[in-house]
Amino acid sequence: MKNIRFFTFTLGTSILLFLFLFIPVGHAESGQTYEIGASSLNLRSSPSHSSEIIGQLAEGEQIVAFQEAFGWVQTYFDGEEAWVASQFLVPVDKESQTQATASSEMITVTSTDVRVRTGPGTEYSVIGYTTKDDTYTLLETTNNWHKVALDNGKTGWIAAWLTNPVSSQAAxxxxxxxxxxxxxxxxxxxxxxxxxxxxxxxxxxxxxxxxxxxxxxxxxxxxxxxxxxxxxxxxxxxxxxxxxxxxxxxxxxxxxxxxxxxxxxxxxxxxxxxxxxxxxxxxxxxxxxxxxxxxxxxxxxxxxxxxxxxxxxxxxxxxxxxxxxxxxxxxxxxxxxxxxxxxxxxxxxxxxxxxxxxxxxxxxxxxx
Ligand SMILES: [Zn+2]
The missing domain is CATH 3.40.630.40 (Zn-dependent exopeptidases)
Structure with a gap:
């Protein structure tokens, strides 16, 4: 049995929450992408308005839900589990999401100081760096660029020619x-x-x-x-x-x-x-x-x-x-x-x- 939690909401959030009552309570919408529909939204350490605020998201930013329960959605922030109140989240149409492969294929980076970009090409902006021997889960390959799952729960693109596939049993x-x-x-x-x-x-x-x-x-x-x-x-x-x-x-x-x-x-x-x-x-x-x-x-x-x-x-x-x-x-x-x-x-x-x-x-x- 799941224990039911009760939260206090302001009148405003209660009205907004009402709009989302069609979402079954406790039903996991794992993998669903959401866009932030408020000017800013707190990320919290656990599914409660009284828990510690560990970060903030701005309007238009997107998160992937790993589980959803009692009006809260769990995602990852800086590699840690984080919770956001679901009443300010707008589901992003599945059609517009890239098709993730069901494989658990891994790639390893073969060069030092490799750029991680927002899209499949050098014209996309750099969001970070990775280095030799770092290993990632491969999500998709387009035009010789790999889309990978980053440690912070987000995704990025790495040039395929700077990586090698990792065979599943290799240690x-x-x-x-x-x-x-x-x-x-x-x-x-x-x-x-x-x-x-x-x-x-x-x-x-x-x-x-x-x-x-x-x-x-x-x-x-x-x-x-x-x-x-x-x-x-x-x-x-x-x-x-x-x-x-x-x-x-x-x-x-x-x-x-x-x-x-x-x-x-x-x-x-x-x-x-x-x-x-x-x-x-x-x-x-x-x-x-x-x-x-x-x-x-x-x-x-x-x-x-x-x-x-x-x-x-x-x-x-x-x-x-x-x-x-x-x-x-x-x-x-x-x-x-x-x-x-x-x-x-x-x-x-x-x-x-x-x-x-x-x-x-x-x-x-x-x-x-
Ligand atoms: Zn854990």
Whole structure:
């Protein structure tokens, strides 16, 4: 059963809301694109008018809805989940949207300082830069330009001749392991003396993503956190957990908690969701290109040894808990709750144990 939430609206918004009453409550319109129909609209950390404002959208800007419930639409902003009140959103006609392919094909950038543009050609404006070994989900190809999903939830275009396709089973980072050292150390390795912060994503009023069977990301992250904590403790580590039951912890407090201890590594636990059901697999994300990236590669490589799901590789992600964190920090996305195969695996005890084994081994590879 979904719990019904009640919100207070002003008279004006109530009238506007009335116009949208034909939208079934709780019905997910995942993948629907909306345009902002107010002069500005707040992005909030959870579906409530009293939650923290994390950004603002201007009239005419567009968002993609990942889930929709109780008058709120969830999207992504700066790589983080964000909620906007749906009464100011105007659905964009599906006809005018580009046809996204149902594949989960990935491409990797082969050159440094590659421009990301708003359209398929050098005449389009530059919205950012990407670099060698960055990996993206391919959405569409037009005139030798790839449209890709960016980390901030938006899309951009990259010249196809500056990229290579990633074969789905490839784990390109395995070669970078110092295998000689790792082989010797992992048999009787130890994390004694290391403080590891484990951060179960979401919690309390922030449910995270919703699986297609209605179960919630916040429950999966909490459940697997205790499996990981146990295995880390068995390996000798001291574990700092940013939450231990179903309550809300702000992103800032998660970072503060980690930084207030002598933390050697911070690992944020999440599960993914995507409007296209076939998209699947697990990935590890980092923000800084130095040690964070190396730890992400070690953890992703170790997870790839144990997990039955597809490795999507290592990706740069602009997440608050990574960006604002002075500790060594990575974020793992442990499969897609919107993919039936991923979800079936995620719900098993074997999967939780495999994730914990992978994380322990990845940390040992990194620290030894
Ligand atoms: Zn999450």
């Amino acid at each position: 390109p980072q395995t070669e970078t392991n110092n295998s000689a050292v790792a082989a010797e150390e992992t048999t009787n390795g130890s994390l004694a003396g290391y403080n590891i912060a484990i951060d179960p994503g979401h919690g309390g009023k922030d449910p995270g993503s919703t699986a297609f069977d209605g179960s919630l990301e916040k429950d999966y992250t909490l459940s697997i956190a205790s499996t990981i904590a146990k295995k880390l403790q068995n390996a000798g580590a001291t574990v700092i957990q940013t939450r231990t039951s179903d309550y809300f912890v702000s992103l800032k407090d998660r970072v503060n908690l980690s930084e207030s201890h002598n933390t050697n590594a911070f690992i944020s636990l999440h599960y993914n969701a995507y409007p296209i059901m076939t998209v699947n697999g697990f990935s590890t994300h980092f923000y800084s290109n130095g040690n964070d990236r190396i730890l992400a590669q070690d953890i992703q490589a170790a997870l790839a040894k144990y997990l039955p799901l597809k490795s999507r590789g290592v990706m740069r992600g602009d997440y608050h808990v990574l960006r604002e964190n002075s500790d060594l920090a990575v974020l793992v996305e442990l499969g897609f709750l919107t993919n039936p195969n991923d979800l079936a695996a995620i719900q098993t005890a074997d999967y939780k144990n495999a994730v914990a084994d992978g994380i322990v081994e990845g940390l040992m590879d990194y620290f030894h």
